Amino acid sequence: MYLISEIADENDYSDTTPLESAHYRFGHLHVAALKELWKQGLLPELNANDFTKGIKKCAACGLGKMTRQPYIAEMAAMKRTATKKGEMIHMDSSGKMAVPSLGYLYYLLFIDDYTTEVLGSVYEEQE
Numbered sequence: 001m002y003l004i005s006e007i008a009d010e011n012d013y014s015d016t017t018p019l020e021s022a023h024y025r026f027g028h029l030h031v032a033a034l035k036e037l038w039k040q041g042l043l044p045e046l047n048a049n050d051f052t053k054g055i056k057k058c059a060a061c062g063l064g065k066m067t068r069q070p071y072i073a074e075m076a077a078m079k080r081t082a083t084k085k086g087e088m089i090h091m092d093s094s095g096k097m098a099v100p101s102l103g104y105l106y107y108l109l110f111i112d113d114y115t116t117e118v119l120g121s122v123y124e125e126q127e
Contacts, residue, residue: 017055018045018046019034019051022043022046028064031055081113082113083114085112086112090110090111091111092108106123106124106125108122
């Protein structure tokens with residue numbers, strides 16, 4: 001990833017090249033796609049020399065490429081706190097569903113933290 005000090009300030013357009021202006025104007029389109037548009041005659045303000053210089057590191061593009069670990073990976077990294085069956089039970093409920101499933105509008109789940117066993121119930125009406 002990029003260091004923040006190396007990323008160009010996008011709000012400062014005073015020293016942008018024609019290629020950088022096109023990059024910003026076309027929603028941060030990558031250089032290869034801009035070159036293809038230029039070859040098709042859709043970017044007459046550019047010339048072949050513009051593509052040899054490239055563009056500065058773009059803050060929006062850098063932020064758009066950042067990722068974080070999926071929630072599941074975070075949960076897997078956490079240790080279970082229960083040491084025996086039935087010591088910690090998690091509960092989840094949902095409803096009223098917009099479309100009934102087999103005639104049921106609500107569900108209730110119980111999950112044992114130690115064994116990860118699941119017990120579920122479905123209901124036609126809220127109780």
